Amino acid sequence: MTVTRFAPSPTGFIHVGNLRTALFNYLIARKAGGTFILRLDDTDPERSKQEYVDAIKEDLEWLGLTWDRVERQSDRLDRYAAAADQLRDAGRFYEAFETPTELDLKRKKQLNMGKPPVYDRAALTLSDAEKDALRAERGGHWRFKLNHDRIEWADGILGDISIDAASVSDPVLIRGDGQVLYTLASVVDDTDMGVTHVVRGSDHVTNTATQIQIIQALGGTVPAFAHHSLLTGPQGEALSKRLGTLSLRDLRAQGVEPMALLSLMARLGSSQPVEICQSLDELIAGFDIGQFGASPTKFDSEDLFPLTARYLIDQPLEAVADDIAALGVPDDLASAFWNVVRENITVKSDMAGWWTLFRDGATPLMDDEDRDFIAQAFDMLPDPPYADDTWSTWTAAVKEATGRKGKTLFMPLRKAVTGRQRGPEMADVMPLMQVKPRAQ
Secondary structure (H helix, E strand, C coil): CCEECEEEEEEEEEEHHHHHHHHHHHHHHHCCCCCEEEEECCCCCCCCHHHHHEEEEEEEEEHHCCCCEEEHHHHCCCHHHHHHHHHHCCCCCEEEEHHHHHHHHHHHHHCCCCCCCCCCHHHCCCCCCHHHHHHHHCCEEECCCCCCEEEEEECCCCCCEEHHHCCCCCCCCCCCCCCCHHHHHHHHHHHHHHCCCEEEEEEHHHHHHHHHHHHCCCCCCEEEEEEECCCCCCCEEEEEHHHHHHHHHHHHHHHHHHHHHHHHHHCEEEECCCCCCCHHHCCCCCCCCCCCCCCEEEHHHHHHHHHHHHHHHHCCHHHHHHHHHHHHHHHHHHHHHHHHHHHHHCHHHHHHHHHHHHHHHCCCCCHHHHHHHHHHHCCCCCCCCCCHHHHHHHHHHHHHCCCCCHHHHHHHHHHHCEEECCCCCCHHHHHHHHCCCCCC
């Protein structure tokens, strides 16, 4: 059974970087008919908020990324304590007492001497009396003692990885205040929950190396790891500074369609072209983690809008009927309205402007030299309702009366009727007009 998980911290809103991780894990599970777990990394009681838990669920539901079950790490603290005891008994867990300032000084000295800034394991040389004295003045933190071997795995995206454990500091797994950190909680959860595949950002590669040893020390089975590239801005700039404006709820508020966002994120950074998918099933069928590369991946939110427009063009009336009804479009006009506007909107909210035009008329857009022509033409147009042949009949009569033809006839009339230089076929527009255009 394939089991994957998405483990966000409920300390903020999901952004596009988080989504990439969530989506890849979701697609792997669904393609294999497996289990997808939403696991909330909420062991930090000060920063974790229920409002963000609710927001995470809401954003995933908006995208259709449904989970099979929810787990909260705050409910599993006893399990982490038991795992810590297991590591202590195995001689792989030790208490250290350096303050952040002391550790920073150690790192600087090592760098000045041309050595890697790796923790020197000074805590292992402390006597029991020295430990007692240090505990009296400060809280101790707990580190996992790495075996100084090479840690190797076949990464699903990066290929074969080999890291010398001696080049990595023994990771802190429990802070001085007793808070269990991500590295331990994640390993215990992955082991207990039978997680078989873990996809996450390439900034976690070193974490993965240490976690492999922790999993082995706890007697667990190492899952298959894959580390996707990190997103950058369109010019290759760091995206982290812009993530606050790239939350999923912000993109939703801008009218981005879920399938447009998912279609882009499921192919961005891969050798496969970005193509708009109409359903999650289509997305699942075409997903292949092996098609992704290691290079930083450029992301431009502006790419989401042509994809959204392309998605909307192919939607049947039933998919947008509620949105059209909410505008006040009469049921008998809904089909004609959608057929006219579907190729002339970028996001659904653009429909409102078209219905306002059809319902109330537009402020004419006209050049000074066309004003008398427009006034004469509008005098020749009867009151609505208009029929399918109204445009051709009217323009033929105007041509006969004024001698105008071609672009000099049709473009000024389009601009005057719609207030726009381009748009749907005017033969389709006229039957939707609820009022007679005014020359103003």
